[in-house]
Amino acid sequence: MAVIQWFPGHMAKALRQIREQMPLVDIVFELVDARVPYSSQNPEVALAAGDKPRLLIMTKTDLADHDRLAEWLAFFKKQGQPVLALDSRQQNVAKLVTAKSKEILHDKMVEESAKGLKKRPIRAMCVGVPNVGKSTLLNHLVKKNVAVTGNRPGVTTGQQWLRSSADLELLDTPGVLWHKFASAKQGQMLALSGAIKDSLYPKDDVALFALHYLREHQPTKLAQRYRLTEADLADSVTDPDLLLTITQKMGFHDDYDRASERLIFDLRKGKLGPITMEVPGDLNAEGINE
Ligand SMILES: Nc1nc2c(ncn2[C@@H]2O[C@H](COP(=O)(O)OP(=O)(O)OP(=O)(O)O)[C@@H](O)[C@H]2O)c(=O)[nH]1
Numbered sequence: 520m521a522v523i524q525w526f527p528g529h530m531a532k533a534l535r536q537i538r539e540q541m542p543l544v545d546i547v548f549e550l551v552d553a554r555v556p557y558s559s560q561n562p563e564v565a566l567a568a569g570d571k572p573r574l575l576i577m578t579k580t581d582l583a584d585h586d587r588l589a590e591w592l593a594f595f596k597k598q599g600q601p602v603l604a605l606d607s608r609q610q611n612v613a614k615l616v617t618a619k620s621k622e623i624l625h626d627k628m629v630e631e632s633a634k635g636l637k638k639r640p641i642r643a644m645c646v647g648v649p650n651v652g653k654s655t656l657l658n659h660l661v662k663k664n665v666a667v668t669g670n671r672p673g674v675t676t677g678q679q680w681l682r683s684s685a686d687l688e689l690l691d692t693p694g695v696l697w698h699k700f701a702s703a704k705q706g707q708m709l710a711l712s713g714a715i716k717d718s719l720y721p722k723d724d725v726a727l728f729a730l731h732y733l734r735e736h737q738p739t740k741l742a743q744r745y746r747l748t749e750a751d752l753a754d755s756v757t758d759p760d761l762l763l764t765i766t767q768k769m770g771f772h773d774d775y776d777r778a779s780e781r782l783i784f785d786l787r788k789g790k791l792g793p794i795t796m797e798v799p800g801d802l803n804a805e806g807i808n809e
Pocket residue numbers: 578579580581582605606607608647648649650651652653654655656693695
């Protein structure tokens with residue numbers, strides 16, 4: 520399995536920006552892909568956040584498996600980690616995110632009020648791996664894209680605040696997160712989810728990874744989508760054999776690349792049905808999905 524890596528320069532720059540902006544906000548919204556909730560999360564964000572609360576927002580829940588989503592929600596709850604699960608394209612995300620943020624920051628706001636400080640909006644930053652849905656969420660949160668000006672942290676440093684509601688403001692630039700993969704599998708998961716530029720990894724490798732997973736965990740969905748018979752599955756002993764069979768079923772003769780692209784596209788778009796590729800039980804004692 521090829522090891523996929525980001526460029527270390529990107530990673531360092533993104534984290535530096537996130538750390539620099541941290542003092543300006545009350546809360547961090549860390550978006551994770553509900554189909555790969557482990558692999559799309561970055562432990563560095565928790566470190567950069569320090570004492571600041573972090574709200575995990577699981578996106579693309581419409582493409583995720585319902586039962587597995589419930590498992591993840593229970594897992595995060597047990598860890599005391601605030602979490603929201605949503606489809607970033609939903610119309611009511613602003614309400615959900617604002618209400619949850621107010622709940623998390625309730626004590627801080629009461630404390631400020633007791634000190635005689637004026638009521639103010641909650642300030643937040645939004646971070647997450649590429650393609651997780653940051654811009655979509657921000658667009659819904661800030662419907663009219665109202666930029667807030669004035670003498671407050673961030674404005675002086677050239678950072679714009681966008682008003683979501685009377686109770687919530689957001690830094691205008693979502694932090695694109697690059698991180699070091701704890702395992703090769705994590706890189707493959709992210710590539711499959713669409714978080715990594717297609718030019719950075721061999722498509723057939725990721726397609727083989729996907730097939731291996733699907734054969735083991737979702738054989739029915741795999742067979743239904745590509746009209747595979749039991750004999751097809753039994754005869755295609757190795758993953759490359761199965762890719763060849765599927766390539767032929769797609770009518771692409773021996774064009775593996777085209778079939779690989781189609782398979783990856785189908786998975787990303789939910790054409791095989793809702794699928795979550797990671798469950799909390801996959802994590803080892805160090806909390807890594809190897
Ligand atoms: N099905 C589904 N699609 C989503 C959801 N959120 C975002 N998308 C789609 O995912 C793609 C990427 O969304 P963006 O909002 O551009 O993601 P981003 O995190 O801003 O991406 P970068 O700019 O690369 O960091 C778009 O095609 C969105 O329409 C979701 O919750 N469900």
